[in-house]
Amino acid sequence: MSFLSVLFTLLIEQVRPLSPRNVVYRGYQRYVNSLGNQLNAGERVQGKVAWLLAVLPWVLVSVVIHYFLRDISIAAAWVWDVAVLYLTMGFRQFSHAVTEIVEALRVGDLDRARVLLTDWRGDSAVEYNGSEIAKVAIEEGLIKSHRHVFGVIFWFLILPGPSGAVLYRLSGILDQRWGSRSQEDYGDFGKFAQKVFRYLDWIPVRLTAMSFAVAGDFEDAVYCWRSQATTWMDPEQGVVLASGAGALGVRLGETLHHNGTVSFRPELGLGDDADVNTMTSAVGMVWRALVLWMFILGLITVARWVGV
Numbered sequence: 001m002s003f004l005s006v007l008f009t010l011l012i013e014q015v016r017p018l019s020p021r022n023v024v025y026r027g028y029q030r031y032v033n034s035l036g037n038q039l040n041a042g043e044r045v046q047g048k049v050a051w052l053l054a055v056l057p058w059v060l061v062s063v064v065i066h067y068f069l070r071d072i073s074i075a076a077a078w079v080w081d082v083a084v085l086y087l088t089m090g091f092r093q094f095s096h097a098v099t100e101i102v103e104a105l106r107v108g109d110l111d112r113a114r115v116l117l118t119d120w121r122g123d124s125a126v127e128y129n130g131s132e133i134a135k136v137a138i139e140e141g142l143i144k145s146h147r148h149v150f151g152v153i154f155w156f157l158i159l160p161g162p163s164g165a166v167l168y169r170l171s172g173i174l175d176q177r178w179g180s181r182s183q184e185d186y187g188d189f190g191k192f193a194q195k196v197f198r199y200l201d202w203i204p205v206r207l208t209a210m211s212f213a214v215a216g217d218f219e220d221a222v223y224c225w226r227s228q229a230t231t232w233m234d235p236e237q238g239v240v241l242a243s244g245a246g247a248l249g250v251r252l253g254e255t256l257h258h259n260g261t262v263s264f265r266p267e268l269g270l271g272d273d274a275d276v277n278t279m280t281s282a283v284g285m286v287w288r289a290l291v292l293w294m295f296i297l298g299l300i301t302v303a304r305w306v307g308v
Contacts, residue, residue: 001078002157003301007294009085017092024087028170032177036189044188047178051193055170059163066161077161084162088169090148091290098141098283105130105276127257135274138282139252142212142244143237145286147172150211151204153293168204171197198236205236208289209243215288216247220270231266238268245269247285250278 032054039050062084070077097120104113113133117125121140125133151172155164171193179194213221224246225239232238232253245252249271256263272278 001074001081003294003297005078005081005085006153006156006297008082009089010091010290010294012082012086013089013092017096018086018090020090020093022087028173029177032174036178040189042189044191047189047192050178050189051174051196054174055167058170059167062166063159063161063163066163081162085152085156085165088162088165089152091145093148094141094144094286095283098137098279101133101137102276102279105133105279124258127260129257131273131275132256134276134279135250135252135254136256138244138248138250138274138279139241141279141282141286142240145289146205146208146240149286149290150208150293151201153297154204154207155200157297168200171200201236205239209239211289211292212240212244212247212285214292215285216244217249218247220249221246224269228266228268232268233265238266242268244282244285248278248281250274250281 035050035054039046039053066077066080069080097116101113101116101120104110104116110130110133113130114125114128117128117133117137117140121136125136128136148169151168152165155168156162158164159167174190174193175197177193178190179197180190209221209225213225221243224242228242229235229238232241241252245268248269251267251269251271251273253265253268256265
């Protein structure tokens with residue numbers, strides 16, 4: 001049932017991708033903002049309470065509805081699981097965004113590519129040159145493919161019903177909204193959200209990195225993972241980015257032109273500078289990694305059926 005749920009969700013998303021600014025996401029953002037405004041006084045304990053209120057009710061609702069529907073009909077529970085996965089996953093959000101930027105770069109329309117990248121990331125890209133656009137788009141794509149696809153699938157398989165997908169996805173949102181805020185702005189309010197997501201993401205990050213290694217240049221991916229990941233600003237993201245860069249044979253990180261200055265970042269990967277071709281290769285690598293996951297999940301499903 002889990003295999004079919006993930007497969008049908010991916011197929012539906014290919015036909016009708018969900019907008020990252022859909023009504024459910026916007027509603028949840030307003031709810032999270034309201035909790036932050038009412039409870040945030042810069043203390044860790046307030047962050048714990050806010051996290052529990054922001055995550056646990058929806059996790060419980062998802063699993064209660066799943067078991068309620070399963071008592072009525074397995075098919076109804078399956079439809080519910082697919083619906084929740086559709087809301088929590090987002091493979092097309094990654095691949096479609098990269099494809100649009102690739103098309104703009106191929107025709108030399110840097111201004112449009114900058115606008116597309118800015119809209120996708122939520123951070124200005126107006127000063128990036130072509131190579132920087134390609135580099136940052138690959139970085140963003142690798143991280144989003146992990147958080148919106150592989151991490152969601154992992155926890156969907158681990159916890160009952162769709163509760164794992166909800167837990168992981170909402171925890172990731174809170175990590176970005178609260179955990180990544182500076183201490184000057186948020187105090188210790190976001191520390192709990194950051195810590196919980198690090199625990200939830202520890203295994204999925206490494207499975208994603210290993211999948212990229214298998215889907216690309218395995219030796220270089222493992223070498224970059226082991227030697228470069230810890231140098232990145234966020235070492236957990238560094239695992240995914242270093243492995244992906246090594247698997248692609250491209251250099252990520254390094255310098256960026258931003259806010260009138262040049263920011264220096266650690267180098268990740270080996271080989272050539274990022275360009276349109278490596279962006280296309282990155283999409284292909286993520287596809288191969290996803291096929292690998294589905295193949296393994298399919299084998300496990302068949303083995304269970306045969307065992308029964």
